[in-house]
Amino acid sequence: MNPIDVELNGQPATLPPGSTVRDLVTEHTGKPLTEQGRALDGTRLGVAVAVNGDIVPRSAWAGYTVPARSRIDLVTAAQGG
């Protein structure tokens, strides 16, 4: 299977085939996650994910395989407002 092309936070990106949202969040936060989408180290992650404009609840991250050509938003708290 070939890597899949997606748009991640407005930029082109490639993911290994079969990547789940949980894999993606771990890749970016550096934190291994439970099946429920919580950090194994007990800290709060402070991130959320939307795929094609629909929010994927953290409890669904582990079972959600990222489709090719999807638009992914990975967000967190930032200074402002």
Place this chain on the structure above:
Amino acid sequence: MMTKTQTHDPLQIAGVALDSRLVMGTGGATSLATLEEALVASGTEVTTVAIRHYAAAGGDSVFAMLERLGVLALPNTAGCYTARDAVLTAKLAREALETNWIKLEVIADEHTLLPDPIELFSAAEQLVSEGFDVFAYTNDDPALAQRLDDVGVCAIMPAGAPIGTGLGILNPHNIATIVNRASVPVILDAGIGTASDAALAMELGCEAVLLASAVTRAHNAPLMATAMRDAVNAGRAARLAGRIPKRDLALASSPAEGTMQTLAGQFQ
């Protein structure tokens, strides 16, 4: 035993009681270290944060800092121009920060950064119906404030002046009118320039003040944070104490009897 000058006076809002009536924003700080100093100096228990694309793993983040300081995060929808974007941002914020709180900002244009009343009201209606505690950033318009109150927001947050202008409270009469009619707390949001502006907001009856630029862009941010903390406390105390009515003519504060007057009764 409490005395008349030591009343415990927490701000009750969206199911929590807060001792600090100053809500600091996080925008405009030159560094996270400066922001942290200012937040600590301000004594704030709640701060507002934007929701943005995740930039990079590693390093300190705003979220990690707030977790460490034990400051509650009030996510906002800053940067949204439509109800649709604001509602999506609010849902992302709820998922990311695990809170139903949302500071709803739907701005009309980038030059004034003033709220778009139509989109704001529409977003407020949707978010309240989906169980959010909506802190609505709004114009200093008593009619719109009333509509937001009716739809069920948990706080009305009128702008004193446009965001970042530091012009203070341009229409104190409207702020007082909003306060007098509101069934939920009114938090003065935006436009604060210096400590006297924050004190005035509280004297007008606002339950709290939200500010960012006035502190984060001050030459000495932690010192201004301290000034704002004290101003909010002073303004609140003055509001509770009840100011004297304004008069057109002087009213002597010293007794008229026993004065050395060569012509008795001349000035009585």
